Amino acid sequence: MSRAAPEITRPPPNAATPVNSGTSGPFRGLTLGIISVVSLIAFEASAVHTAMPAAAHALDGIPLYAYAFSGYFTASLFAMALSGEWCDRKGPLVPLFTGVAAFGGGLVISGAARDMWTFVGGRAVQGIGGGLVIVALYVVVGRAYPERLRPAVMASFSAAWVLPVIVGPLVAGTVTESLGWRWVFLAIPVLVLLPLTVMLPALRRLPENGGRTAAVNRRRVLLALAVAAGAGLLQYAGQDRSAAALLPAAAGLALLVPSVLRLLPRGTFRAGRGLPSVVLLRGLAAGSFLGAETFVPLMLVTERGLPVTLAGFALTGGGLTWALGSYTQSRPRLEPHRERLMQLGMALMAVAIAGPALALLDGLPGWAPWTLVAASWAVGGFGMGLTISSASVLLLRLSRPEEAGSNSASLQVSDALGNIVLVGLSGMLFVGLGGGSVTAGAHTAGVARGTAAAGGTGHATAFAAVYLTMAAVALAGAWVATRLSPRAESPSQGPTEIRGLR
Structure with missing residues (x-):
């Protein structure tokens, strides 16, 4: 079906003279x-x-x-x-x-x-x-x-x-x-x-x-509904460790997998060059960062005995440097290097996400764990700013005007799926390695008051597994960022012709 829209670069009618801001x-x-x-x-x-x-x-x-x-x-x-x-x-x-x-x-x-x-x-x-x-x-x-x-x-x-x-x-x-x-x-x-x-x-x-x-397009909307229903069933099954959870898990996968393959651009999950890799990278970046961040305050409270407020402040610097990274990628002189900026952003995120694992080492001075985490999240936030905003700009550049909405939706769907899947994976790793008991019994009161013993709870392995796994995902994203330029062959093929649905 032909879908026409005005040129995406057309300014409002009253923009008679160029503006710089x-x-x-x-x-x-x-x-x-x-x-x-x-x-x-x-x-x-x-x-x-x-x-x-x-x-x-x-x-x-x-x-x-x-x-x-x-x-x-x-x-x-x-x-x-x-x-x-x-x-x-x-x-x-x-x-x-x-x-x-x-x-x-x-x-x-x-x-x-x-x-x-x-x-x-x-x-x-x-x-x-x-x-x-x-x-x-x-x-x-x-x-x-x-x-x-x-x-x-x-x-x-x-x-x-x-x-x-x-x-x-x-x-x-x-x-x-x-x-x-x-x-x-x-x-x-x-x-x-x-x-x-x-x-x-x-x-x-x-x-x-x-x-x-x-x-x-009812087909695309129904596919999105199937993705949402499948994700919901998987979330439900993931919280139930009994055999009864196998049925909703199977139903969720049956809905989710084929629908996602049709809803996202063709080649997304094999990191096809151009738009598919942009969409994939967005999910890897968002999900790996959030998957690790979810467990950072809990680690500082239960393993290092920090108050809840101080543990939360360790993440604040990441929000500030995220904005700084986003501002940095917006500089006109860096536009020719956008793909390189995204590679750098993912590499910084991989290093930053692994950083909290160092805070679990024994023998650190009392101030060191918080400082390590705060510094790591400041670096990671800058990497996120470079990557997330650049992905949005690159997506618009690679999209035909009449497909800007659908492609923007694919970017956001990838973001949301990355959050759901990788946060869920982090939770499964944490519980599977015994971290589920960290908030049980005596630890619950310590978490609520932020006064858990500084000696930790003995769940360092569970926390470290989360951080290192999410760092590996971010590192994979750095490789995906090398495939953001559209394929050079087939000059007659526009960059968005690769986004067709399966």
């Missing part, structure tokens, strides 16, 4: 609105981790604790693919506003929930909203900004996470203790209205899809 001239309102929306989503992502223990306790829902997170990511998988198809055919305006409405509605559902299942349902609605919004924003960048400004705008996506990562836990903790956990969810929807109002004039000036309103 995404925050000047006709782009000011749109850029500020984008940054504000991303910041609010980032704040919610940071705040929910702080409020979740209180929410789960109040709703008597500790057994469903993990589903509040997996429900979000699983629903977002489906929404990302839907948003890509929707944007390619109708433009990004309606998917963006629908996503913001769903995100806000999910916050209200969770904030007003009277039982844990309702809360989890609200988180799933948030995931649908978040998936619609992030892909629509990528398409907005592709259609509204000239190519020379896109790297800087992509860098602003990462920069928009910096302040929320720093203040989110503090604000959420204060609100939870003073007003109750519900207000962490109920207060955010009101704040979304202002940035949408600022963005609306610029969004209305975006060029239409050549007057065409083709129906959404």
Whole structure:
């Protein structure tokens, strides 16, 4: 089917003269609105981790604790693919506003929930909203900004996470203790209205899809639904160590594997040159970093006896250097070296992710473990900034205008799948090597108070296995980054002709 869209480099009609910044001239309102929306989503992502223990306790829902997170990511998988198809055919305006409405509605559902299942349902609605919004924003960048400004705008996506990562836990903790956990969810929807109002004039000036309103590709949307259902079944099975879990695990694999092969660009899992490797690299980068990060605070608390607050601060530097790395890749003089930057980023991540394993060595001075982890995560954050933002820029460069939405959706689906699969693998390694008992019995009180014995819990092997495995994944990503340039042969073949579905 032919899918037409305007040229991705076409600027808004009122951009009569060149501008050198995404925050000047006709782009000011749109850029500020984008940054504000991303910041609010980032704040919610940071705040929910702080409020979740209180929410789960109040709703008597500790057994469903993990589903509040997996429900979000699983629903977002489906929404990302839907948003890509929707944007390619109708433009990004309606998917963006629908996503913001769903995100806000999910916050209200969770904030007003009277039982844990309702809360989890609200988180799933948030995931649908978040998936619609992030892909629509990528398409907005592709259609509204000239190519020379896109790297800087992509860098602003990462920069928009910096302040929320720093203040989110503090604000959420204060609100939870003073007003109750519900207000962490109920207060955010009101704040979304202002940035949408600022963005609306610029969004209305975006060029239409050549007057065409083709129906959404139901096959691709159904594949995304199968991926989400399969991922959900695998998550459920992964938390049940009985033989009964084999049935949902088999059903999950049967849905997930063939659907992913058809949903992502052809050649993704063999690191085909060009777009397939860009998509694969995004999943490896996001999943390996998060898979290791999930277990860093727990290690510092249980193995090194640090307070919970100090353990969390060890990761803060990574958020700051992530923004720095994203800013670095946006410099125009580095544009010819984008693939090299991504190789460097993945190599830095591999070294950084392995760093916390050194903090497990015996005989270190008291300050050394925290310093090792903080320094490692600062290096890793810089590598993530180089890699994640560059992947987004490279994807738009390799995409035909009419496929920017679908390809952006593939990038986000890879990101979400990487998170789900590699965080799950980290958890399986940790539990399989005996780490599951680290929070049991006497350790539970130590974790809650941040006062576990400095001598550790004897689970260093489990922690080290997680870090070294995720470092190996990041190192594999460094190899994938050598295959980002499209194949040179077959001059008649455009770079996105390799993204066809199986």
